[in-house]
Amino acid sequence: MARFSRVYKLEHSNDKYFLCADCHAKKRYTSQLFAAESTTAAIQHLSEFHKIKRPSTTDDDDIDATNAAEVFQLVMPFNEDEYKQKLIDWAIKLRLSYREVTDESTTDLLTYGKPPLARLLPTHHSTLSRWVKDSMAARLPFIIELVQSALSTINLSIDGWRAHNRREYIAVCGHFVDGQGHPRTLLLGFPRRHGGHTGDDLAALVKPVILQYGIGEKLGFFVMDNADDNDKCLEVLQRSFSSIDPEADRIRCIGHIINLVVKALLFGEGVSAWEKNLIEASEEQRIALWTLKGVIGKLHNLVVYINRNDARREQLRARMRVTKTRDGMLFVGVLPSDGGIRWNATFYMIERALKCRPAIDLYQAQWKPPDKNDKHKNDFLTEADWHELELFHRLLQPFERLTKRLQCRADGEGNEGGQGSVWQVLYAMDFLLTKLESVKEEIHAMDADNKDELPPYYSAGVLAAWSKINTYYELTDRSPIYRMAIALHPAYQFEYFRAKWWKREDWIRTAQKELTAYYDRFAAVTTETSPYASPTIDDEFDVWGHTTDRPYRGKRRKVETEWEVWIKQVPSKDDMNVKNPLAWWVDRRHVWPILSKLALNIFSTPAMSAEPERVFSDGGELITDKRNGLGDDTVEAEMIQKNWITSKILHGIATPRGLYKLPD
Numbered sequence: 314m315a316r317f318s319r320v321y322k323l324e325h326s327n328d329k330y331f332l333c334a335d336c337h338a339k340k341r342y343t344s345q346l347f348a349a350e351s352t353t354a355a356i357q358h359l360s361e362f363h364k365i366k367r368p369s370t371t372d373d374d375d376i377d378a379t380n381a382a383e384v385f386q387l388v389m390p391f392n393e394d395e396y397k398q399k400l401i402d403w404a405i406k407l408r409l410s411y412r413e414v415t416d417e418s419t420t421d422l423l424t425y426g427k428p429p430l431a432r433l434l435p436t437h438h439s440t441l442s443r444w445v446k447d448s449m450a451a452r453l454p455f456i457i458e459l460v461q462s463a464l465s466t467i468n469l470s471i472d473g474w475r476a477h478n479r480r481e482y483i484a485v486c487g488h489f490v491d492g493q494g495h496p497r498t499l500l501l502g503f504p505r506r507h508g509g510h511t512g513d514d515l516a517a518l519v520k521p522v523i524l525q526y527g528i529g530e531k532l533g534f535f536v537m538d539n540a541d542d543n544d545k546c547l548e549v550l551q552r553s554f555s556s557i558d559p560e561a562d563r564i565r566c567i568g569h570i571i572n573l574v575v576k577a578l579l580f581g582e583g584v585s586a587w588e589k590n591l592i593e594a595s596e597e598q599r600i601a602l603w604t605l606k607g608v609i610g611k612l613h614n615l616v617v618y619i620n621r622n623d624a625r626r627e628q629l630r631a632r633m634r635v636t637k638t639r640d641g642m643l644f645v646g647v648l649p650s651d652g653g654i655r656w657n658a659t660f661y662m663i664e665r666a667l668k669c670r671p672a673i674d675l676y677q678a679q680w681k682p683p684d685k686n687d688k689h690k691n692d693f694l695t696e697a698d699w700h701e702l703e704l705f706h707r708l709l710q711p712f713e714r715l716t717k718r719l720q721c722r723a724d725g726e727g728n729e730g731g732q733g734s735v736w737q738v739l740y741a742m743d744f745l746l747t748k749l750e751s752v753k754e755e756i757h758a759m760d761a762d763n764k765d766e767l768p769p770y771y772s773a774g775v776l777a778a779w780s781k782i783n784t785y786y787e788l789t790d791r792s793p794i795y796r797m798a799i800a801l802h803p804a805y806q807f808e809y810f811r812a813k814w815w816k817r818e819d820w821i822r823t824a825q826k827e828l829t830a831y832y833d834r835f836a837a838v839t840t841e842t843s844p845y846a847s848p849t850i851d852d853e854f855d856v857w858g859h860t861t862d863r864p865y866r867g868k869r870r871k872v873e874t875e876w877e878v879w880i881k882q883v884p885s886k887d888d889m890n891v892k893n894p895l896a897w898w899v900d901r902r903h904v905w906p907i908l909s910k911l912a913l914n915i916f917s918t919p920a921m922s923a924e925p926e927r928v929f930s931d932g933g934e935l936i937t938d939k940r941n942g943l944g945d946d947t948v949e950a951e952m953i954q955k956n957w958i959t960s961k962i963l964h965g966i967a968t969p970r971g972l973y974k975l976p977d
Contacts, residue, residue: 335363393433397973400434401448404441405955408934411438435975442947444973449950451969452957456499457526459962463497464899465490465913466533467526470566471519471543472925473506476932478941481506482948483515484925485522489533490913494899498919500928500956501526505945512545519546520553529554534562534735534794534918538569539785560791561831567719567738568921570785574745575656575712578778579609579705581770604691607770608701609659612666614692616648619676629676636671644669657716660709663702670699701768708775711748715741720923735918736798736894739789740805742782743813749779793831794915796824800880801912803888803897807880825880832876836907875908931955 359365400423404414413419415435424430435441460467468488475481485502502522508514523529532554537543547559576584591602600617603610619625626647633645648666651659666673677693694702719741721733752767752775759766766772789795800807807825814820891897895916902909932952936943943951957963 333358392968394968394970394972396430396433397444398448398968401441401444401973402954402958405445405951406958408955410940411441414438415441433975437976440976442944445947445954446950447972449954451972452954452963452966453525455966456501456957456962459491459497460487460489460499460501460526460528461531462492463489463531464492464494465910465917467528467531468533468536468914468918469501469519470536470919470922470924471515472538472922472929473510473515474925474929474932476936477938478936480936480945482932483518484928485519486922486924486928487526487528488536488917488919488924490895490899490917494896496895496917497960497962498924499960499962500924500953503928503932503949503952505948510542512542512547513549515542515546516549520550523550523554530556532556532562533914534564536564536566536735536919536922538566538922539573539788561793563792564735564738564794564918564920565785565788566921567741568716568923570738570742570782571712571716571719571745572656573785574778574781575709577781578708578774579656579659580606581773582777608694608698608768609663609705609770611692611694611698612662612702613651613659614689615673615694616650616662616666618689618692619648620650629672632672632675632679633669636675638668639670640668648673656709657713660706660713663706663709666694667699667702667706697768701771704768704771705774708748708752712745715745719920733919733921733923734798734895734916735794735920736802736916737920739795739799740809741920742786742789746779746782746786749775749782753779793827794918797828797831797911798915798918800824800828801898801908801915802894803891804884804894806882806884806888808883829876829880832874832908832911835911836874836876839907839910875905879905879908928952928956 400414403409404411415438420431420434420436423434435444466489470486470488471483473481473483483502483504483506484500485504487497487499487501489497491497502519502525504518504522506514506518508517523532535543535547535557537546544559544563547557547563551557551559580587587602587605591599594602600614603613606613619629629648630645634643638644646665646669648669649658649662651662673694680690680693682690719733719737756767756772756775796810799805799809802809807828810821810824814824895913898905898909898912898916905912932948935948935951935955
């Protein structure tokens with residue numbers, strides 16, 4: 314339908330028509346209009362009057378190979394630049410190797426039935442690599458404008474990773490509220506780490522990313538793990554970006570904190586030295602080292618022994634077929650190993666073992682030692698062991714659930730600033746500390762009453778975990794953000810501290826004093842946008858009855874800051890149901906002009922550096938045995954664009970004309 318690529322649509326008395334451009338130009342008024350309910354009449358007209366066939370019946374030999382646009386003109390407008398961009402994005406999104414994309418067989422597939430398209434496709438992997446980098450350069454200005462126009466500060470989560478090819482990279486992820494009030498999470502940089510692992514080395518990699526996006530004056534919080542080198546990194550960055558406060562802006566990854574606390578629970582004190590010995594040990598030595606770790610070590614050794622060969626795995630599966638799980642269900646599967654020292658894997662190992670206890674008990678009862686060697690029987694689980702595993706499983710459940718919740722992205726629709734945001738750090742630590750203290754009090758009560766003690770290994774683990782979480786409580790005191798985040802959550806507000814810390818009035822007074830000082834510093838450097846400048850009717854109505862209207866009612870009352878008004882409030886019934894605090898504050902920017910800016914900064918900040926971990930997981934699909942020779946600049950361009958494509962931030966961005974050129 315070539316003539317219909319320039320078709321006109323007419324409407325008369327609510328009836329729509331196709332108008333043939335060729336007939337209209339030649340003033341054939343009796344044959345140019347066709348009802349628009351279907352294309353049948355129009356197609357028949359083109360075939361009979363203009364000898365134009367449908368694309369599916371057109372002979373490829375009749376197509377002018379010099380104009381690829383003619384191929385698709387009858388179906389949709391064809392843009393050669395967009396076609397190349399889609400090819401690039403296809404390769405990036407599906408992690409296709411450049412050699413596969415430029416292979417002759419791929420070209421044959423993409424041009425099947427349309428040979429003229431071959432002239433648009435790259436025939437060498439180096440061409441596609443260059444296009445990927447050109448695409449990154451073309452898209453970068455749009456992202457720069459996006460972050461620079463953000464309503465919030467640009468908060469960064471940073472972590473390091475070693476790829477399959479042993480190269481090391483740093484992921485720098487940005488978290489912010491865009492100009493439309495929507496939370497965003499984007500990968501901003503993925504530089505190669507050539508040097509060491511000191512704070513100076515890390516700062517040297519992060520600084521160029523900050524400069525590239527021009528966000529030195531918009532920097533917010535830094536979410537990183539608890540390594541001391543990260544403290545040094547912020548101190549070094551402060552020399553170039555004076556707005557950074559190395560203590561107040563340092564957000565400690567809650568996932569890393571939970572990991573350290575649970576490892577103390579499972580493996581006791583001195584776990585780092587034990588881990589080091591485990592890595593360097595032989596197979597026999599590892600068994601002995603695990604034996605030192607109580608019932609957790611026994612279960613680990615048992616699972617490793619069963620999974621070591623298929624015969625033993627099948628023996629266990631045979632027992633599963635004739636027993637039921639503890640919840641009365643039939644289950645036939647495998648016992649997952651804990652993977653060494655990853656606590657969540659240990660939790661799932663314990664959970665599966667408890668589920669399959671009848672089968673494991675039967676396996677142990679019917680086990681016959683090979684070659685009269687029964688040393689593995691030392692790792693068989695007794696009734697007391699099963700009881701202790703139940704205790705560990707019960708205590709680990711809230712840690713596991715919280716970790717999943719905190720891994721959520723706080724920019725999800727309906728979850729703006731909710732799950733996965735920094736406000737949950739102190740909240741989670743309060744909750745977990747309560748769980749540990751409850752068991753700790755039980756231990757002391759049993760000691761005092763000379764009652765049956767809890768298992769010694771379990772008790773020692775609880776005390777070690779309690780000590781570890783208290784250590785990080787003290788570290789979180791260095792930054793007021795953790796407390797301010799809860800205080801600004803509409804569902805909790807400062808009333809949270811009055812309710813949860815009522816036994817420690819000194820803590821409440823200290824929190825109020827430090828948060829007031831932090832607000833005053835923030836307000837001093839924040840340009841207040843008056844809610845009374847050109848308000849809408851709705852805004853004016855809302856503001857009129859609000860408590861922040863007090864300063865405008867005359868001099869008889871002391872002018873109160875927004876924070877002073879806010880801290881006196883308690884959550885209303887509606888506020889207590891707020892699940893997306895960031896969206897709540899976006900809607901109230903005119904009511905609380907200063908507090909809302911602080912709230913947007915805080916609730917766009919993640920609780921843990923989960924986003925870099927997601928990036929690294931995706932990077933494992935990029936850098937494989939087939940693709941371990943990619944240049945560092947190509948890796949960074951592809952990693953960043955994959956993140957942008959997945960986030961759908963690039964929708965509607967036009968491709969520059971003539972950007973992707975083929976070699977002569």
